Amino acid sequence: MLSEFDLIHHYFTRAPAADDRIALGIGDDCALLQPKPGTRLAISTDMLVEGRHFLAGADAEALGHKSLAVNLSDLAAMGASPIGFTLALSLPAADPDWLAGFSKGLLALADLHGCSLIGGDTTRGPRNICITVFGELPAGAGLRRDAAVAGDDVWVSGALGDARLALAVSLGEIPAGEIDAGLLALATRRLDRPTPQVALGIALRGIAHAAIDLSDGFAGDLQHVLERSGCGATIDVDALPCGPALTAQPNARRHAWTLAGGDDYELCFTAPSDLRAAVIAAGLAAGADVTRVGSIDAASGLRLQDRDGNPLAIAPVSFDHFLST
Amino acid sequence: MLSEFDLIHHYFTRAPAADDRIALGIGDDCALLQPKPGTRLAISTDMLVEGRHFLAGADAEALGHKSLAVNLSDLAAMGASPIGFTLALSLPAADPDWLAGFSKGLLALADLHGCSLIGGDTTRGPRNICITVFGELPAGAGLRRDAAVAGDDVWVSGALGDARLALAVSLGEIPAGEIDAGLLALATRRLDRPTPQVALGIALRGIAHAAIDLSDGFAGDLQHVLERSGCGATIDVDALPCGPALTAQPNARRHAWTLAGGDDYELCFTAPSDLRAAVIAAGLAAGADVTRVGSIDAASGLRLQDRDGNPLAIAPVSFDHFLST
Numbered sequence: 001m002l003s004e005f006d007l008i009h010h011y012f013t014r015a016p017a018a019d020d021r022i023a024l025g026i027g028d029d030c031a032l033l034q035p036k037p038g039t040r041l042a043i044s045t046d047m048l049v050e051g052r053h054f055l056a057g058a059d060a061e062a063l064g065h066k067s068l069a070v071n072l073s074d075l076a077a078m079g080a081s082p083i084g085f086t087l088a089l090s091l092p093a094a095d096p097d098w099l100a101g102f103s104k105g106l107l108a109l110a111d112l113h114g115c116s117l118i119g120g121d122t123t124r125g126p127r128n129i130c131i132t133v134f135g136e137l138p139a140g141a142g143l144r145r146d147a148a149v150a151g152d153d154v155w156v157s158g159a160l161g162d163a164r165l166a167l168a169v170s171l172g173e174i175p176a177g178e179i180d181a182g183l184l185a186l187a188t189r190r191l192d193r194p195t196p197q198v199a200l201g202i203a204l205r206g207i208a209h210a211a212i213d214l215s216d217g218f219a220g221d222l223q224h225v226l227e228r229s230g231c232g233a234t235i236d237v238d239a240l241p242c243g244p245a246l247t248a249q250p251n252a253r254r255h256a257w258t259l260a261g262g263d264d265y266e267l268c269f270t271a272p273s274d275l276r277a278a279v280i281a282a283g284l285a286a287g288a289d290v291t292r293v294g295s296i297d298a299a300s301g302l303r304l305q306d307r308d309g310n311p312l313a314i315a316p317v318s319f320d321h322f323l324s325t
Numbered sequence: 326m327l328s329e330f331d332l333i334h335h336y337f338t339r340a341p342a343a344d345d346r347i348a349l350g351i352g353d354d355c356a357l358l359q360p361k362p363g364t365r366l367a368i369s370t371d372m373l374v375e376g377r378h379f380l381a382g383a384d385a386e387a388l389g390h391k392s393l394a395v396n397l398s399d400l401a402a403m404g405a406s407p408i409g410f411t412l413a414l415s416l417p418a419a420d421p422d423w424l425a426g427f428s429k430g431l432l433a434l435a436d437l438h439g440c441s442l443i444g445g446d447t448t449r450g451p452r453n454i455c456i457t458v459f460g461e462l463p464a465g466a467g468l469r470r471d472a473a474v475a476g477d478d479v480w481v482s483g484a485l486g487d488a489r490l491a492l493a494v495s496l497g498e499i500p501a502g503e504i505d506a507g508l509l510a511l512a513t514r515r516l517d518r519p520t521p522q523v524a525l526g527i528a529l530r531g532i533a534h535a536a537i538d539l540s541d542g543f544a545g546d547l548q549h550v551l552e553r554s555g556c557g558a559t560i561d562v563d564a565l566p567c568g569p570a571l572t573a574q575p576n577a578r579r580h581a582w583t584l585a586g587g588d589d590y591e592l593c594f595t596a597p598s599d600l601r602a603a604v605i606a607a608g609l610a611a612g613a614d615v616t617r618v619g620s621i622d623a624a625s626g627l628r629l630q631d632r633d634g635n636p637l638a639i640a641p642v643s644f645d646h647f648l649s650t
Contacts, residue, residue, distance in 0.1 A: 023365050027553070028470050029402035029538055030367035030460070040348050041366060042355035043443065045457060047413035049450030077354035088372035088455045118368065121455075125374030130413045130446075130455035132370060135355070145353045213354055228352070 011103040012087070017116035021083050021136065031118035033083065035136045041083075042135040042142070044074035050127035055170075060098045062192040063129070064105030069194045070215065071133035072113060073265045076201035077213035079143040080135030082115035090125035113198055143204060143211035143269065148229035150298040152209055152270035155279060157197050157288045160218060161254065162187035162243025164261030183245035190243060194265035200290075203282035204269060211269035217260035222268055223302060235294035238307040255312070259304070270296050336428040337412070342441040346408050346461065356443035358408065360461045366408075367460040367467070369399035375452035380495075385423045387517040388454070389430030394519045395540065396458035397438060398590045401526035402538035404468040405460030407440035415450035438523055468529060468536035468594065473554035475623040477534055477595035480604060482522050482613045485543060486579065487512035487568025489586030504570060512570035519590035525615075528607035529594060536594035542585035547593055548627060560619035563632035580637070584629070595621055 016025050024032035035041050048067055050056055068085065075082055087106070091098075110117060115133070166187040168174045176184065197213075204211065210229055212221050218240065226232055240258040247254070271279050276292070283290035297303070304312040341350050349357035360366050373392055375381055393410065400407055412431070416423075435442060440458070491512040493499045501509060522538075529536065535554055537546050543565065551557055565583040572579070596604050601617070608615035622628070629637040 023464075024467065024469065028467075029399040029536070030369040030405060030467075032403075032462075032467055033366040033368065034464065035360065035366070037362060041358040041360070043358065043411060043457075043459070044355040045411040045413050045444055045446050045455075047415055047446045047448055047453070047455060049415050049448050049453075052448060052450050074354040078357075080355060086368060086370040086457055088370050088457075090372055090374050090453060119370055121370050121372045123372055123374050123377060125377050125453065126451040128372070128374075128415060128450065128453045128455075130370075130372060130453075132368075132411055132413075132457040134368070137357075139348070139359065142349065142353075142355075142357055144349065211354075 011099045012117055012120065014107070019083070019114070019116060022116055022118060025116060025118045026120065033134060038139055039136040040139050040142070042075055042078045042080035042137055043132065044071055045130065045132040046070050046074070047128065047130040059192065060101030061105035064102040065109050065193045067129045067131055068106050068109045069196045069265060071131045072115065072196035072198055073194070073213040073215065075133055075135040076196050076198045077143065077211045077267055078135070078137065079141055079201045079205045079211065080137040081202055082113045082198060083134045083136055084116040084118040085110070085131050085133040087117060087120040088130040089120065089122045090128040091122070092124065092127060137205065141205045143201065143208050145210055145212055145225050146228040148210035148225050148231055148270040148296050150231050150296050151273060152296040153273050153276065153292050154222070154233055154235065154294040154296060155269050155271060156218065156241055156266055156291050156293050157200055157283070158266040159241040159243040159289070160214065160264045160266060161246040161257035161261045163191040163194070163263035164257040165243070165246045165249065166191040167263065179245060180248070183248065187243060187245035191263060194263065196265060197267045197288055199286035200267060200283065200288040203286045207275050207278045207282055208269040208271045211267055214264040214266045214268055215262065217262045218268060219259045219302060225268070225270070226300065226302060232297040232299045232301040232303065233294055234297055234303040234305065236307060237304050237312055239291065239293045241289065241291040336424045337442055337445065339432070344408070344439070344441060347441055347443060350441060350443045351445065358459060363464055364461040365464050365467070367400055367403045367405035367462055368457065369396055370455065370457040371396050371399070372453065372455040384517065385426030386430035389427040390434050390518045392454045392456055393431050393434045394521045394590060396456045397440065397521035397523055398519070398538040398540065400458055400460040401522045402468060402536045402592055403460070403462065404466055404526045404530045404536065405462040406527055407438045407523060408459045408461055409441040409443040410435070410456050410458040412442060412445040413455040414445065414447045415453040416447070417449065417452060462530065466530045468526065468533050470535055470537055470550050471553040473535035473550050473556055473595040473621050475556055475621050476598060477621040478598050478601065478617050479547070479558055479560065479619040479621060480594050480596060480615050481543065481566055481591055481618050482525055482608070482615055483591040484566040484568040484614070485539065485589045485591060486571040486582035486586045488516040488519070488588035489582040490568070490571045490574065491516035492588065505573070508570035508573065512568060515568060516588060519588065521590055522592045522611070522613055524611035525592060525608065525613040528611045532600050532603045532607055533594040533596045536592055539589040539591045539593055540587065542587045543593060544584045544627060550593070550595070551625065551627060557622040557624045557626040557628065558619055559622055559628040559630065561632060562629050562637055564616065564618045566614065566616040
C-alpha cells in the first residue's frame with residue numbers, strides 16, 4: 001500500500017508555480033504567500049462530506065472539480081482573483097484510481113484559474129474534503145454582503161435550478177424518463193461540475209455594491225445580503241433566469257427551484273441602477289449572462305411577485321445542514 | 326434543534342478583533358486579510374478525525390484546544406506570528422454541550438495567541454475538525470525545512486515522549502497503575518492540551534536555520550529536514566529531553582518514545598554552532614527549554630548513538646495515517 005507521503009507526492013505534487021505571490025508552496029510546515037502591495041488576501045473554506053454533499057461512489061474526477069469550484073465561487077462573490085488553495089483530505093483508503101480521478105479534476109480546474117495547491121493534510125477516515133482557498137483583490141474593492149443600498153438593482157448570473165432538477169432525478173424524486181435525455185445531461189453537468197463565476201466577480205469590481213454566491217438557494221442567500229445590509233428587496237420571480245432543463249417543468253417547480261434549489265454557484269449581486277450598461281458590459285467581458293431580477297428597498301423583508309406584480313406567497317427555505325436530515 | 330446559522334452565531338461569533346491585519350472577519354463569502362507591508366503570510370492546515378486523532382467521547386474543551394494547538398505549532402515551526410484561522414466542522418449532531426466545550430477550549434487558546442476566528446463552515450457528518458491557520462513573518466525570516474547546513478547544531482524544545490506514554494495508558498498498552506498518578510496526569514495533559522511553541526519560533530527568527538514541529542515523532546520529522554536540506558545528522562539519543570513521566574520508564578521505551586512517540590508539538594531546529602548563546606537566550610525569552618541533541622552532517626542519513634558514542638540500531642518509524650491501521 002502507498003504511504004501517506006507517497007500519496008501526496010504522486011498525485012498532488014507538481015512543479016512549483018511560477019507565481020511571485022507564492023513564496024513557498026507545498027512541503028514545509030507552512031506555505032508562504034506575499035500578496036502584492038496594496039492588495040488584500042481573500043480567504044474562504046468549504047468542507048464536503050460523503051453522504052451529504054456527494055454520494056458514495058460519486059465520480060472522483062467530477063468531485064475533484066466540484067470541491068475546488070465551490071470554493072472558487074466564494075472568491076468570485078468577493079471579486080477576488082485566485083492565488084492558491086490548501087487541501088485537507090480524509091479517505092477510507094488510499095485508492096489509486098480514486099486519487100488519480102480526484103486529483104485530475106481538481107488540478108484541471110486549478111490550472112484553469114491559475115490557482116496553485118500550496119499545502120495540505122491527508123488522513124484516514126470517513127471521506128471528507130476540506131479546501132481553503134486564497135485570492136487577492138485591491139484594498140477596498142471587495143464585494144461584501146453588507147454593501148447593498150436601497151435603489152440598487154438585483155442581478156443574477158447564469159441560470160438557476162437545473163442542478164436541483166438533476167439532484168431530484170438522482171434522488172428519485174422525479175423519474176429520469178420525465179426529462180429529455182439531453183437536457184438532463186446538461187442539468188447533471190450543472191450539478192456535478194459547476195462553473196465558478198470568477199471572471200465575472202473580478203469584472204464587477206467598482207460596479208457592483210454587494211454580492212453573494214448562490215450555494216443554498218437564491219432566496220435564502222439573498223436574505224443574508226438583506227440582513228447584513230439592513231434593507232429589503234422586491235423580486236420578480238418570473239424574471240429569475242431558469243436553466244434549460246427546468247424551463248420545461250411546471251410553473252410551481254420552476255418557481256420553487258429557481259428560488260431555493262441550491263447548488264447553483266451563480267452570483268447574486270446588487271448595483272446602482274445607473275450602472276446597468278456597465279453590468280451588462282462586465283457580463284459580456286466575462287462571458288457570463290447577467291439578468292436583472294428586482295431591486296433593493298429601504299424597507300426590510302423579501303417581497304416576491306410574479307411578472308404582473310402580484311405578490312407570491314412562497315416561503316422558500318434555504319438549505320441548512322443541521323435542520324435537513 | 327438549533328439551525329446551522331444559530332450554531333455559528335451562538336458559539337463562535339464574537340466581537341470583531343481590534344486587529345488592523347483583519348480587514349473583514351467571519352460572516353461574508355470570504356475573510357479579508359491585509360498583512361503588513363514587508364511581511365509574508367504563513368498558512369498551514371490540519372484535519373482531525375474522530376477515531377484516528379481523537380477518541381469518540383474525548384473531552385470537547387480539550388479537543389477544541391488541541392485542534393488549534395496543532396495548527397499553531399506549524400506556525401511556530403515557521404517562526405510566524407499568529408493572525409487568525411478558519412474552522413470547518415463536520416458534526417453528527419448540533420449538541421450544545423459539545424459545542425460549548427469545544428468553542429471554549431478553542432477560543433481560549435485563540436485569545437492567548439491573538440489569533441481570531443475569521444471564517445468557517447459547518448456541516449452534518451462524521452466528526453471532523455479542519456483548521457487552516459494564518460500567521461505573518463518578515464520576508465526572508467521563515468524557518469524552512471530545507472535550510473539546515475552541515476555543522477549546525479540540532480536542538481529540541483521542551484521534552485518528548487510523555488504524550489506517547491499517556492496514549493499507551495489510554496490504549497491499555499500499559500496498565501495505568503504502573504505509572505505514578507501525578508506523573509500520568511502531567512503526561513495526559515501533554516497529550517490532550519499540547520502547548521504550541523509560538524513564542525520560541527518567533528524568538529528564533531534570524532538565529533535558527535531550519536525548523537520543523539514534532540507531530541509524528543522526532544526521528545521521522547527530522548528526516549524531513551534532512552531530505553529537504555540534502556544533509557544528514559548525528560543524534561545523541563540519550564540527550565533527547567524526556568518528559569517527567571517517561572523518564573521513570575525502562576531505557577528501551579524511553580529511547581523509542583523520545584525518538585518516535587509522536588504528538589509532542591515541540592520544535593526541532595538547527596542553528597549555527599557559534600549561536601549557542603543566542604539560542605539559549607531565545608529559549609529564556611520565550612519561556613521554553615532548549616536542548617542541544619546533535620549536529621548536522623554533510624553526509625546523508627540519520628545516525629543515532631548513545632551518550633558514549635555507540636551506534637544504536639533503532640529503526641524508528643514515523644506515524645503514517647495510511648500505513649498504520
